[in-house]
Amino acid sequence: MATEALRPRPMLRTVLGKTLSEQRRSLLWWGIGLFLAGASYAPFYPSILENAKTLEQYMNSMPDFLKEAFLGASADFTSPAGYLNTELFNFFAPLLLLLFAIGAGARAIAGEEERQTLDILLSTPIPRRRVVIHKFGAMLVAGALLSVLLWLSVPLTGPPFDLNPSLVDLTAAVFMCFLLAMAFGAIALAIGAATGRRALAVGVTAGIAAGAYLLDLLVPAIDSIEFLQLLSPFHYYLGAEPMMRGLDVGNSLVLAGIAAVAFVAAVVLFERRDLAA
C-alpha cells in the first residue's frame, strides 16, 4: 500500500507540473466551455448570410463610433472572417480567456498563501522566484491549451455551415487573444504576489480590465482624447482585428511586453515581502 502510494509521478516533479495536474479537472471544463463558445456561432452563420443585405442597411444607419464599437473597425460581418471577428473575437473569446487567466494568476501565489500551503512549499530549497516562474509557466501552458481548443472549434464545426475562414488569420486571432489574456493574468499574478490576497488580485485586475475595455470602446468617439486608447491593452488586440487582417507583430509585442513587465513585477514584489502565516 505504502509502496503504491509513493510511486513516482512525473507531473509532481516540478511546481509547474503539479500546478497543472491539480487544475486538470477545471481545465477540462474551461476547455469544453471555450470549444463550445467557438462552436456556437457556426450554426447561425447561414442565416446571417441570408439576411446580409437587410443587416448591412441597418448597420449602416448607425453612427460610426457605435458601428466600430460593436462590429470592429472593418464593420464587415458577413464574410466568415468578419462574422467570427464580430461575434467571437470581439467579445466572447477574450472574455472567457481573460476570466480564466485572471483566476489562474490571482490563485498562483495568493491562493497558496491564503490556503496556508505556501510555508511548507517554500521551506524546500525552491527559491521564491522559481515558484513565481513555474506558476506563470503553468498559466501560460493552461492558457495555450485552452486557446488550442478555441482554435479547433472553428475548423471542426464551421465547414458544414460554410464558415471557412483563413486558418492563418484564425491562428493570429487566437494567438493575440491569448496574449491579451496572459497580460491580464500576469497583472493578477503580480497583485497576488505583492499582496498575498487572492480576492483583491481578482477584483483589481477585473476592474482594470473593465476600465481598459471601456476606454478602448468609448474614447474613439471623442477625437481630442483618442490617443488615450493607446493606454488600453484591449486596443492592441481589438484594434488589430487579427481575424480580418492577420497577425500584428507590433501589437503582439506590446501585449507580450505587458505580460512580461507584470511578471517581472510579480517576481520582484514577491521576493521582497513578508509572507502571511
Add this chain to the structure above:
Amino acid sequence: MADVIVVDNLTKSYGTRRGVIELTYSVAPGEVFGYLGPNGAGKTTTIRTLLDFLRPTSGSATIFGLDSHRDGVQIHTRVGYLPGEFTLYERMTGGEYLTYLGNLRGGVPLDQVRDLAERLDLELGTRIKTLSHGNRQKLGLVQAFMHRPELLILDEPTQGLDPLIQQVFYELVAETRADGRTVFLSSHVLPEIERVCDRVGIIREGRLVAVEDIGDLRAKEIRTLDIHFAAPIRPDAFEGVPGVHEAAVVGDAARITVGGPMDAVIKRAAAFEIVDLRSHELSLEEIFLAFYGGDGHGD
C-alpha cells in the same frame, strides 16, 4: 563546532504591533532546544524569520553560519520544517504530497518515508481532504523528517497528536539527537519541553526572558500539594521544612508550595493521618509569575 542557530539582536515589528524584540541566543549542534512561551508570545514570528518567510526589522539570524535571508535556499536544503499552522493540498493523497515535496528536495529515499509513515501509523494512500487533524499533523511531521535534515525546526509539533503518537515523536527527536543532528522546537507546554529538550529559551511578550538548562529549570520547579488530613493539624506543622515555599493550614486541610525534592515534606506529612493528597504542577502562567515576574499573558 560552531553553533547551528545564532540569533543576534533580532527584532521584528509589524507596524505598531509587537513581533519579537532584540532576541539573542544560540543553539549548539546536536542540541534539542525548546522554545517555550504562551500563545502570541512571538514563537512563530521567530521561527518564520529563521526560515526567511519574514524579514528582520533589525538584527540577524544565522543558520549553519549562513544568513537566513541571503542564503535562504542553501539553508532550506539542510532544514526540515513543520509550521504551527498549515494546510496540505486537499486533493492529493499523502503519498502524492510527500512525493512532490521529495522531488522539490531533489529526491528523498523512499524507505525513509515509508518507515516514518509506518511508525507514525499514517496511511499514505488516502486523500488529504479526508484525513483527520491528527493525521495531517503526522503528514507534516513526515515531510519535516523525511530527508534527514541536519536541523529540524518544528512549531508546536505535537498539537493534535494522540498520546501514543506523541511518544513516537519523542523517540524521533531522541534519535535525531543521537545522530548529532539538531532540533529546535516550540511549545506552550512545559512538561513537553522538559521531556525532550536539553535547553529551553523562554519567550514572553516578544522578549526572551531566560535561556536555561532543563536540569536547572527542574530544580526550580514548583508544585502545589493539597493535603487533606483525618484531623486538624497544627498551623505551623510545615514551617521550616526544607523545600517548602509557603504553607497554608486551615483545620484539617493544607496547601503547600514546594520547590525541588519532595522528600522532607512528604515525611513530615506522614506524621499525620492523611485522607487525600493531590499534587499540581504549576501552569506556564504561574511559572512566569513565580520566576520571571510577569503574568505570562502574551498580549
